[in-house]
Amino acid sequence: MTDLLNAIVLLSNFLIIPGLTYGSQLALGALGVTLVYGVLRFSNFGHGETMSFGAMVTILTTWGLQSIGVSIHPLPTALIAIPVGIIVTIFFTLLIDQTVYKYHRTRKANPVTFLIVSIGVMFFMGGLIRFIIGPGDQIFFDGTRFILKAKEFKELTGLDEGLSLKMTQGVTIITAIIIVAGLFWFLNHTRTGKSMRAYSDNENLALLSGINPRKVVLVTWILVATLATIAGTLYGLDKSFKPFVYMQLLLPIFASAIVGGVGNPVGAIVGGYVIAFSELIMTFAYKKVVLYLAPEGTTVDSLIQLLGTNYKIAVSFIILVIVLIIRPTGIFQGKTL
Amino acid sequence: MKASFFQKHRSVLLFSFMGTLLILVGVFQSWSVALTIFNLCLVSAIMALGVNIQWGYAGLFNVGVMGFAALGGLASVLISMPRVDEAWKAGGFGILAGFLIIVTTVMTCLIIWPKIKKNKRWRYWIIFILVILGYSGLRIFFDPGVRAIEDVNPSVTGYLGGLGLPILVAWPVGGILAAGVAFVIGKVALGLRSDYLAIATLGISEIIIIIIKNEEWLTRGVKNVNGLPRPVPYEVDLQQAAWFQDWALFLDLPLDDASSLLVKVCYALLFIVVIAVLLWLSETALRSPWGRMMRAIRDNEVAAGAMGKNVTWQHLRVFVIGSAVIGMAGAMLTTLDGQFTPVGYQPLRFTFLIWVMVIIGGSGNNWGAILGGFFIWFFWIEAEPIGLWIIAHLTSSMEPASPIRAHLLEGAAHMRLMTVGIILLVTLRYAPEGLIPEKKRM
Numbered sequence: 001m002t003d004l005l006n007a008i009v010l011l012s013n014f015l016i017i018p019g020l021t022y023g024s025q026l027a028l029g030a031l032g033v034t035l036v037y038g039v040l041r042f043s044n045f046g047h048g049e050t051m052s053f054g055a056m057v058t059i060l061t062t063w064g065l066q067s068i069g070v071s072i073h074p075l076p077t078a079l080i081a082i083p084v085g086i087i088v089t090i091f092f093t094l095l096i097d098q099t100v101y102k103y104h105r106t107r108k109a110n111p112v113t114f115l116i117v118s119i120g121v122m123f124f125m126g127g128l129i130r131f132i133i134g135p136g137d138q139i140f141f142d143g144t145r146f147i148l149k150a151k152e153f154k155e156l157t158g159l160d161e162g163l164s165l166k167m168t169q170g171v172t173i174i175t176a177i178i179i180v181a182g183l184f185w186f187l188n189h190t191r192t193g194k195s196m197r198a199y200s201d202n203e204n205l206a207l208l209s210g211i212n213p214r215k216v217v218l219v220t221w222i223l224v225a226t227l228a229t230i231a232g233t234l235y236g237l238d239k240s241f242k243p244f245v246y247m248q249l250l251l252p253i254f255a256s257a258i259v260g261g262v263g264n265p266v267g268a269i270v271g272g273y274v275i276a277f278s279e280l281i282m283t284f285a286y287k288k289v290v291l292y293l294a295p296e297g298t299t300v301d302s303l304i305q306l307l308g309t310n311y312k313i314a315v316s317f318i319i320l321v322i323v324l325i326i327r328p329t330g331i332f333q334g335k336t337l
Numbered sequence: 338m339k340a341s342f343f344q345k346h347r348s349v350l351l352f353s354f355m356g357t358l359l360i361l362v363g364v365f366q367s368w369s370v371a372l373t374i375f376n377l378c379l380v381s382a383i384m385a386l387g388v389n390i391q392w393g394y395a396g397l398f399n400v401g402v403m404g405f406a407a408l409g410g411l412a413s414v415l416i417s418m419p420r421v422d423e424a425w426k427a428g429g430f431g432i433l434a435g436f437l438i439i440v441t442t443v444m445t446c447l448i449i450w451p452k453i454k455k456n457k458r459w460r461y462w463i464i465f466i467l468v469i470l471g472y473s474g475l476r477i478f479f480d481p482g483v484r485a486i487e488d489v490n491p492s493v494t495g496y497l498g499g500l501g502l503p504i505l506v507a508w509p510v511g512g513i514l515a516a517g518v519a520f521v522i523g524k525v526a527l528g529l530r531s532d533y534l535a536i537a538t539l540g541i542s543e544i545i546i547i548i549i550k551n552e553e554w555l556t557r558g559v560k561n562v563n564g565l566p567r568p569v570p571y572e573v574d575l576q577q578a579a580w581f582q583d584w585a586l587f588l589d590l591p592l593d594d595a596s597s598l599l600v601k602v603c604y605a606l607l608f609i610v611v612i613a614v615l616l617w618l619s620e621t622a623l624r625s626p627w628g629r630m631m632r633a634i635r636d637n638e639v640a641a642g643a644m645g646k647n648v649t650w651q652h653l654r655v656f657v658i659g660s661a662v663i664g665m666a667g668a669m670l671t672t673l674d675g676q677f678t679p680v681g682y683q684p685l686r687f688t689f690l691i692w693v694m695v696i697i698g699g700s701g702n703n704w705g706a707i708l709g710g711f712f713i714w715f716f717w718i719e720a721e722p723i724g725l726w727i728i729a730h731l732t733s734s735m736e737p738a739s740p741i742r743a744h745l746l747e748g749a750a751h752m753r754l755m756t757v758g759i760i761l762l763v764t765l766r767y768a769p770e771g772l773i774p775e776k777k778r779m
Contacts, residue, residue: 043532100762112398112531113765116696119689120761126685127754134747247685251543254536310551317540324537325525326461 002159007292009161013150015284019277021169021238024176027272028231029249030256031183031265032224038200038263039220040101042114047228048250049125052243053092054229055236056133058085059140066142074144076167078237085229093225096121097217105217122247129243138241143167168238179230180269183223187265192219200263252279252313255320261330270331279315282306348704348773355711362719369594372601374718379608380670382710385694386615386703387662393701393775394628395655396635400535401522403687404542405660407549407679408518409511409667411556414677416507417566418499424489425497428554431482432497435475442471486554496557505568508611508668515664516657518545523656527649542688550679562677569603572596604673611669612707615662619703631655685754690717693757697764699771708772716760717753724752 029051036044044050061081071077104117147170150162187193192215199206199216207213232246239245256275260267285303294300307315323330343350359378363371384402391397446467453460487495526537549556556562575581575596585595622628634641634648642648671677690713698709728749732742764771 043536100766103766110531112535113769115398115532115535116692117762117765119692120758120765122758123685123689123693123754123761124758127751127756127758130751130754131748135751251536251540255540258533258536308551311547314544314547317544320540321526321537321544324529324533328529328533 003292005157006159006161007289009153009159009163010289010292013161013163015277015280017165017169019273019280021172022279023273023276024172025231025235025238025272026252026256026276027269028176028179028227028234029253030260030268030272031180032227032231033253033257034260034263034265034268035220035224035227037257039196039216040105040114042111042118043254043262044224045115045118045250046121046125047224047253048246048248049122049129050089050093050225050228051232051235051249052129052246053125053232054085054089054225055232055241055246056085056129056243057088058082058229058233059133059138059236059241061085062140071142073142074167076141076143076171076237078140078233079171082230082233085233086226089225089229090222093221094218096125097221126243126247133243135243138236140241141168141237166238168234172234172238175230175234179227183227183265186223196220248313251320252316255316258320258328259323259330261332264330264332267330267332274331275316275319278319279312282315283309283312348708351708351772355708355715358715366722369597369601372598372605374715376601376604376608376673377670377718378711378714379605379612380666380673381691381694381714382707383608383612383615383666383669384663384691385698385706385710386612386619387659387666388691388695389659389698389700389703389706390619390662391656391659392695393703393706394623394631394635395652397527397652397656397659398531398535399538399656399659400684400688400692401538401542401545402663402691403682403684404538404545405515405519405663406667406670406687407542407546407682408515409507409664409669410671410677410682411549412511412514412664413504413507413565413668413671414556414562415499416502416510417504418562419501421489421494421496421498424486424494424554427489428482428484428486429497431478431480431485432554435479435482438471438474438478442467442474445471483552483554491560494557495560496554496562503568504566504672505607507672508665511668512661512665515667516661519657519660520653523653527652527656539684539688542684546679546682549682556677556679559680561679563675565672565675565677567675568607568672569600572600575599608669611665616703616707623703690757693761697760697771699773699775701775702771702773705771705773705775712772713757713760716756720753720756721750724749724756 029047032050033044033047036042036047058078058081061084062078065071065077065081070080072080100117100121101114104113109117144167146164147167148163148165150164153163154160187197195206195211196216196219198209199211199213203213206216235246235249252275256271257268258271259274260269260271283305285305287300287302287304290300290304291298359371359375362374384406387405388399388402391399446464449463449467450460453463456463486497489495522538522541526534526541529537550558552558553560572593573596576592581596581599582592585592588595590598630641630646631651633644634646634651638648691710694709694713695706696709697713698707699705725746728745732739732745735742
């Protein structure tokens, strides 16, 4: 019995909690990609940099707050800096939309042109971010590191395996739940949200019913900037902020959006968790779990690992490619091109 | 309407401008720097040519350039490095057995698929079980072999080595390797359209890089392969040759400089030969009935299909050809570097930058792609010194110790990302056809 409990705790500690955290970060990122795809109808390669930009503004604000001694101990200061990050990112995104995307939108450029334009935006923002904050690692986490320490858990339960919950993991999961709930309430219960969905569903019909396209585009960018800032900051808090990393994050995010069904918000969330958990499940070493569950005296030589940890990111790409080939509409029937 | 002088001689003028820029670098910085930039410009131009074949001729959006370039680099390692006999003895059997198992599994799947295709409920499960069986078998033979190989003198070899052939052989082989992989990718991914093809190829190129980074028995992974053989003479040998000493004396250059210059010129000549051949081939192809058909397919797939052209097959063909050119350029780049560094393959530098070259040069026009390759690579390298120079001048009124000035000077290195982004955005808006637009053929 204890062995079974130990195995469960072990899995929770190294698989379920990290999976939920990473999955929430991916889901928030994928929601942004999916909104752009649904409403503006292109794959936004600049989304990783938008996340990075939002996180950067949040970090700068956090440093400002820290220097004047503001703190919400035990929670990280970055949480109260996020609103500033969101507002600045919204303005920046709208500026980019007005100066860059708007022209191509009025000319009804095809999605590929938009994609290439977004690559240009990616270059520009990437350079700007590195110019402002530098290419290095930035640590901006403060507050208590752990909500639950492994040692405390062991003492509490008397099990051999410890369960720890980092502050960043708790914050990430709870924030993600709140944001997702808020987004769905907005999309399903407000007039603006409904008009956005209508526009995404059938542009011509929506225009005929008197929906203002400019407002829809505006609200979409506001939502995208908000989601991107939160996702970027949470990722930076949990791992660390490095401009370079956000570009690498772009592909798992696309993978999440596509696996779930691009253009479909529910799909983006499910996709995020599918990608996160498959990465962990494929690269987790099951040796200890098997030892707990197997009858006593069993010896196991190998780590019982399906793939080396180095291949973690590759898992998401492989899933992406498989989904694209077998079922390009994703799990939840998104749009197809 | 009469075309203005500029429009008429557009490409000649632009290429002369590019040449002048390089000469200016030679005069103001050094000839060695100018030649280094020139060589990399040539390689970039070939990569851009490959992308242009796919995008400009056929409208295929391949964002996996990095993967094919890396495969070319891998080819130069596998062809030119000496064989490590000890490693072959230690783990060769495991690797070969593993390889056989992969081939058998794939073949079985391919043979069995038409037979179980109709069975909607079980077809994926059967394939899944076959793959699991194959994978387990692979791991049983493969893992000990890999461990044995990587244990053989890990600081120097720790991999199987190559074939020990001249490195020039690697250039076409790199093309063939990339073409082979492109064939498989094209088979599965070309059915997807635009956006999805882009994301799929981006993902596949990342997978290729991850494999190259981690399969140390094949590539030494992050430990890099150094000291690839050269197709041109070594500086040390040159410096000892009597004819070369006379020649340097005649040119009034120090021996060191003269030898490194000559080596670079040799590389440049080799690259120019390759680029000339490729350019001639692509121009001929564009003018041929095949080129006409490709343009028809690009401009209206449905209409071309209705005319009886096999669109899928032609797409696959052009995808494979373009990838082969990129693979070849990848092999050339690794040859020029003299080492294979898997960590160096970043999508920004190897995929997106090449794309910027094609878009800015003029998609659909081979000369445009080459000019774009030259132009963008030049700015990618020179933006840093230029940015530093500008910022140093702008901030010269500030105190030398001012933190703002220090920050700005430090940030100048990242100006090139911003510059390239702005150049791309401006081109897309004001000159979407690029510097040398595609010729309108009637």
